[in-house]
Amino acid sequence: MNVVDSSAWLEYFGDGPNAGEFAAVVEAADTLAVPSLTLFEVFERICQLKDEATALEAASVMLQGRVVELSATLSIDAARVSLATGLAMADAIVLATARAEDGVLWTQDAHFRGLDGVEFREGGETAN
Numbered sequence: 133m134n135v136v137d138s139s140a141w142l143e144y145f146g147d148g149p150n151a152g153e154f155a156a157v158v159e160a161a162d163t164l165a166v167p168s169l170t171l172f173e174v175f176e177r178i179c180q181l182k183d184e185a186t187a188l189e190a191a192s193v194m195l196q197g198r199v200v201e202l203s204a205t206l207s208i209d210a211a212r213v214s215l216a217t218g219l220a221m222a223d224a225i226v227l228a229t230a231r232a233e234d235g236v237l238w239t240q241d242a243h244f245r246g247l248d249g250v251e252f253r254e255g256g257e258t259a260n
Contacts, residue, residue, distance in 0.1 A: 133235030164197030
């Protein structure tokens, strides 16, 4: 499975320099797990940058993947990830989701650089 973090989704939707790096992953919906937290972050940011209609279009693309809700088990796993890596809550939830899915996290958020199971791409906007 693949998990795409908010920075990579925003890069894809904004057609930024790394959009092509994430396109194949985003467009393979059958291998895409989408943390519910990522839906929140992307929807909110696109509303801020554009408008709600554009954010709803983005959400509809994201919903083509399988949404992973934040369960009690995933919350505890994310807390462990945060303690082990120093990641903030949202980042730890996203990485814990990827790990729970035996997947790869695709990102351009430097907080994830060098972590196991992460495909990091340099540059672009971050979700923070």
